[in-house]
Amino acid sequence: MRISTQAASQSALMDLMRAQRELYESSQQISTGMKAPDLKGYGNQAETILFARGALARSDNFVDASKRLASRLDVQDLALNEMSDAVQDLRLALTTNDGTFLMNDVQSAFSRFTAAINTQFNGSFIFGGTRTDALPFTADTIGQVQGAADIADLFQNSAKAQTGRIEENTTVETGFLASDLATELMEIFARIADFNDGPDGPFDGTVTEAQQNFLSTEIGNVIAAFENISVALGKNGSMQARLENAQRSNAQRSDYLTGMIAGLEEADMAEAATRLAQAQAAVQVSALVFSDMSQVSLLPFLR
Structure with a gap:
């Protein structure tokens, strides 16, 4: 009979090494919460994980950009509302039978409007x-508007409005140009100042018939300017609503991708704990078997 312990000893050693490897992997999962330390450990799921991570990164970038845009649209909405109120102030100033303080009220409306048109974010x-980086509108007083060779010279805005990402893959114009919003109104301010300095001015005390006719005409022009601002307000509100919808959709997408990645990468802690306990027991048994096999001797059989 041939007696050999080499194969049995080698088998016991392999069992011990497998148990130790299982113990190490289980311990790593418990300590890191991840199934594997790197993508190589995920096998054919690595490509899916990489794709999901990329999609999540793009989604997060849009979240950051959309938050900044939402804040800018909020400030823009406040500025447009301030302009709207300033135009309303001007209309009310012109609907008077007493011109004593009319030009003061007109200048006040002008100052309120120009402060809004030069809003910063x-x-x-x-x-x-x-x-x-430059004031969109440079005049501080109606007199400066009145004295300008061309009202267009008072505007320093570019010819192209600001843009923003309303949706993840959609960039549109989200801003307005000072010249588009204010040129018509500045012409009204200049005409009022010219009339006040002309032969039928100044406005002081009860308005004359000529003054009343002039003011009635300009009230109609002010209403048209007001409608222009109202259109901008409506467009800004529409963009805000569209951005909010996109943000909700993107939040849902991010939650889905986060859950998907977690399902692929994160370890089941209960299962990992069970495997750890089993691995610890297996290591103990394998070590005991290997120790016993290492001490086997032929001497008892040769006696």
């Missing part, structure tokens, strides 16, 4: 178009 002028 994070240090950038929001109505300057792509030129965000």
Whole structure:
């Protein structure tokens, strides 16, 4: 009879090594919460994980960009509402039978409107178009508007409005140009100042028939300017609503991708704990068997 312990000893050693490897992997899963330390450990699921990570990164980038855009649209909405109120102030100033304080009220409406048109967000002028580092409108008084050779010279905005990502893959114009919003109104301010300085002025005390006729005409022009601002307000509100919808959809997409990646990468802690306990027991048994096999001797059989 041939007696050999080499094969049995080798088998016991292999069992011990497998148990130790299982113990190590289970311990790593418990400590890291991940199924594997790197993508190589995920086998054919690695490509899916990489794709999901990329999609999640793009989604997160859109979230960051959309938050900044939402804040800018909020500030833009406030500025447009301020302009709308300033135009309303001007209309009310012109609907008077007493011109004593009319020009003061007109100047007040002008100051309120120009402060809004030069609104800044994070240090950038929001109505300057792509030129965000310069005052979109440079006149401080109606007299400066009145004295300008061309009202267009008072505007420093670019010809192109600002853009933003309303949806993840959709970039559209989200801003307005100061010149588009204010030129018509500045012409009204200039005409009022010219009339006040002309032969039928100044406005002081009860308005005359000529003054009343002039004011009635300009009220109609102010209403047209008001409608222009109202259109901008409506467009801004529409963009805000569209952005909010996109943000909700993107949040759902991010949640789905996060859950998908977690399902692929994260270990089942209960299962890992069970495997750890089993591996610890297997290591103990394998080590005992290997120890016994290492001490086997032929001497008892040779006696």
